[in-house]
Each structure stands twice: as C-alpha cells, then as structure tokens.
Amino acid sequence: MQTIGYAAQTAETPLAPFAFERRDLRANDVAIEILYCGVCHSDLHQARNDWGFSTYPLVPGHEIVGRVIDTGAGVTRHKAGDRVAIGCIVDSCMECDQxxxxxxxxxxxxxxxxxxxxxxxxxxxxxxxxxxxxxxREEFVLSVPDALDLAKAAPLLCAGITTWSPLRTWGVGPGSRVGVIGLGGLGHMAVKLAHAMGAHVTVISRNDAKQADALALGAEALLVSADADAMAAAANSFDLIIDTIPVRHDVSPYMPLLDVDSTLVIVGQLGPIDETSTLPFLMARRRLSGSPIGGIAETQEMLDFCARMNILPECEMIAIQDIHAAFERMERADVRYRFVIDMASMPEAA
Incomplete structure (x- = not known):
C-alpha cells in the first residue's frame, strides 16, 4: 500500500514528507487509516537520536487511532469501519511465558x-x-469504545497505559495514597486514572505553579518538593509514587515519602539516574522500580475503563506541518498536556 508520512532522514534534519510502502496484507493483518496520532516525548528523542539507537529514515508515532479499511483473510477480531488503536508495540513472539x-x-x-x-x-x-x-497484526490492534472521542483518545495508547499499568500492578484502589512526580503528559494521566480508581492523589512538583491544574485534574493536594519542611511532614505518607520526570534526576528526596513496603516506580526517564543512598530502602523496605507500557489485554482494559469513567487526556490539536514547533514547545514543557496530530492535514504527496 502506497502511503505518505513525515520522516526524519537524519538526527539533524527536521521531519518532512516521506512517501513509502506499507506491506501487503498477510492473513492476520489489519490495514488502518490513521485519523489522529499523539506526540510523545520519545518521538522527539528518537527523531534526534538522543538514545543512540535511531535508524533512518524514521517515521515516529506510537499513539495511533483510526478506522479499519481492510483485513487479511484470517482476521476475526476486526472489520472494515471499526474504530481501532495502535500503541507502542506491533508484534511479539507470542510463544514465551510472558x-x-x-x-x-x-x-x-x-x-x-x-x-x-x-x-x-x-x-x-x-x-x-x-x-x-x-x-x-490483528492481535496488536485495540478496539476504541464508542464513548471515547477519537480526536482525544490517541495519548491513551502511551501516556495512558504507561501510568495505568503501575497503578494496576501495585493494586491501587479506594483509599490508596498515590503520589505523582511531575504534571506533564504522563503525570496528568496518572492523576486522572488514580483519582478515578478511588485513590487519594498528591502531585509532587518543584513549586506550586500547577496547583490549580493538579486539583482540577483530580488531585487532592500538591506537595512542593523544594519546601524542606513540607517534604519532612509528608514522610511515610504514600503507598505508591509514580515518577514521570523524563530526564536524569535524583530520586533521593522522594524515597522517604514512601511508607513501609511501598514503591516508587519510574516511568519517565530512560537512562541513568543520579546516585542515591540505600538508607531509605533499608529502613522501611521501600522499593525503587520501573514499569514500561502494559500488555495488549491491559491496554484494552484501560481503554474500556476510560470509556466508562469518561477519562480523556487534555489535548491540543495540531497539523502535521506544526510538528517542529510542537517538538520545541514540548522541550520547554509548554503544552497542557499532550499534542495530537490531525492526520487530515497530511499532504497528498511527498
């Protein structure tokens, strides 16, 4: 199938129109017309080869929603016209224990x-x-419930599932005390989801500039991490902390906030963190962990939950031609809280 996208040709060149071929349908394949695609911070990192393993040409985007336009002969889960979504992965071995x-x-x-x-x-x-x-491949195509607005649902496929998975893994529910470090694309979804699950949610931020936003999104409080007295008073007060900071940082100030046998889970930074002391770990059996996205069934569970609870990301719609400005604004944290590309803006030819 001939199609067109926006690709980076090198780490130094901006994204530009790029014509390419999608593969012919295999028996278990689903062909999708993409209607909207979220803009993730990892798209920027990959386009610029910040992590050192990008290959070019590179067409970013893993927060995808659209409609089925064709299916392979063996497909049973989806049909033409269905509202569907694709997240961060499109295949696995399907044979191992995981x-x-x-x-x-x-x-x-x-x-x-x-x-x-x-x-x-x-x-x-x-x-x-x-x-x-x-x-x-059909097993990696998700169904988008009718109750979800397609124009806003795309960021659920990364920001949504990346924060939903640790909330589910660590058993968050009514009465859970959840801290969320950072209130960006990931953080605002963590707040919305944890609140909807019945948790008492606190946003942890360097200052109180986002306090009104945090409360509007469902948090009960904002804890200023630069306030030593406030941090000391909050010791042992969280069952789970979700750390969404996307750059290298020090987790040491946050570990004493955890109660006994509680966990801080990193979902933002890919790479090194600053050296930290083991003392808070040893004194209260606290844990430092990490979490990627969730599996396909868990992602579908998250989409269904969001439909039932009327949860959608806060989005700013852009044209594909505005992607460079969006990348620059994203670097400055100048978005509340996720960019979504309207694919109707895609040119007809490269």
Whole structure:
C-alpha cells in the first residue's frame, strides 16, 4: 500500500514528507487509516537520536487511532469501519511465558516496536503513526469504545497505559495514597486514572505553579518538593509514587515519602539516574522500580475503563506541518498536556 508520512532522514534534519510502502496484507493483518496520532516525548528523542539507537529514515508515532479499511483473510477480531488503536508495540513472539501471560511488552524474545524497529517476518523497518496508513497484526490492534472521542483518545495508547499499568500492578484502589512526580503528559494521566480508581492523589512538583491544574485534574493536594519542611511532614505518607520526570534526576528526596513496603516506580526517564543512598530502602523496605507500557489485554482494559469513567487526556490539536514547533514547545514543557496530530492535514504527496 502506497502511503505518505513525515520522516526524519537524519538526527539533524527536521521531519518532512516521506512517501513509502506499507506491506501487503498477510492473513492476520489489519490495514488502518490513521485519523489522529499523539506526540510523545520519545518521538522527539528518537527523531534526534538522543538514545543512540535511531535508524533512518524514521517515521515516529506510537499513539495511533483510526478506522479499519481492510483485513487479511484470517482476521476475526476486526472489520472494515471499526474504530481501532495502535500503541507502542506491533508484534511479539507470542510463544514465551510472558506473551502467554498477556505481558507482551515483556516478551522474552523482544517486542517489535511500532517504529524504529524491524518487522519480525521480513526484517523491513517499521514506520510509525505520523502517516496516513498503517498495517498491523490483528492481535496488536485495540478496539476504541464508542464513548471515547477519537480526536482525544490517541495519548491513551502511551501516556495512558504507561501510568495505568503501575497503578494496576501495585493494586491501587479506594483509599490508596498515590503520589505523582511531575504534571506533564504522563503525570496528568496518572492523576486522572488514580483519582478515578478511588485513590487519594498528591502531585509532587518543584513549586506550586500547577496547583490549580493538579486539583482540577483530580488531585487532592500538591506537595512542593523544594519546601524542606513540607517534604519532612509528608514522610511515610504514600503507598505508591509514580515518577514521570523524563530526564536524569535524583530520586533521593522522594524515597522517604514512601511508607513501609511501598514503591516508587519510574516511568519517565530512560537512562541513568543520579546516585542515591540505600538508607531509605533499608529502613522501611521501600522499593525503587520501573514499569514500561502494559500488555495488549491491559491496554484494552484501560481503554474500556476510560470509556466508562469518561477519562480523556487534555489535548491540543495540531497539523502535521506544526510538528517542529510542537517538538520545541514540548522541550520547554509548554503544552497542557499532550499534542495530537490531525492526520487530515497530511499532504497528498511527498
């Protein structure tokens, strides 16, 4: 299938129109017209090769929603016209213990990422959602409930599931005390989801500039991390802290906030963190952990939950031609809270 996207040709060049071929449908494939695609901070990192493993040309985008336009002969889960979504992965081995447990994101034989990866069958590069069409194995295509606005649902496929998965893994529910470090794309979804699950939610931020936003999103309080007295008073007061900070940082100030046998889970930073003392860990059996996205079943569970609870990300719609300005604003944290690309803006030809 001939299609068009926006691609980075090198780490130094801006994204530009790029014509390419999507694969012919296999028996278990679903062809999708992409209507909207969220803009994730990792798209910026990958386009600029900040992590050192980008390959070019690179078409970013792993927060994808659209409609089915065709299916392979063996497809039973989806049909033409269905509202569907694609997240961060498009394939896994489907044979290991983790895949059998519905934890495809932890596949022993490594997942196939939606972009900047290679097809498991042909070895061809995978291209992401900054494009008009995508072809994906049916098991990795999610259903978007009718109650969710397609124009706002895309960020659920990364920001949503990245914060939903640790909330589910660590058993958050009514009465849980949840802290959220940072109130950006990931953080604002963590607040919304934890609040809807019945938790008492506190946003932890360097200052109180976002206090009104935090409360409006469902948090009960904002804790200023630069206020030593406030931090000391909050010791032992959280069952779970979700750390959404996307850059290298020091977790030491946050560990004493955890109660006995409680966990701080990193979902933002990919790479090193600053050296930290083990003392808070040893004194209260506190844990420092990490969490990627969730599996396919868990992602569908999250979409269904958001439909029932009327939860959607706070989005700013942009045209694909505005992606460079969006990247620059995202670097300055000048977005509340997620950019979404309207694919109707995609040019007809490269």
């Amino acid at each position: 895949c059998h447990a519905g934890e495809e994101q932890l596949c022993r034989n490594v997942v196939t990422q939606t972009y900047n990866d290679h097809d498991r069958v042909t070895g061809d590069p995978t291209f992401g959602g900054y494009s008009r069409h995508i072809v994906v």
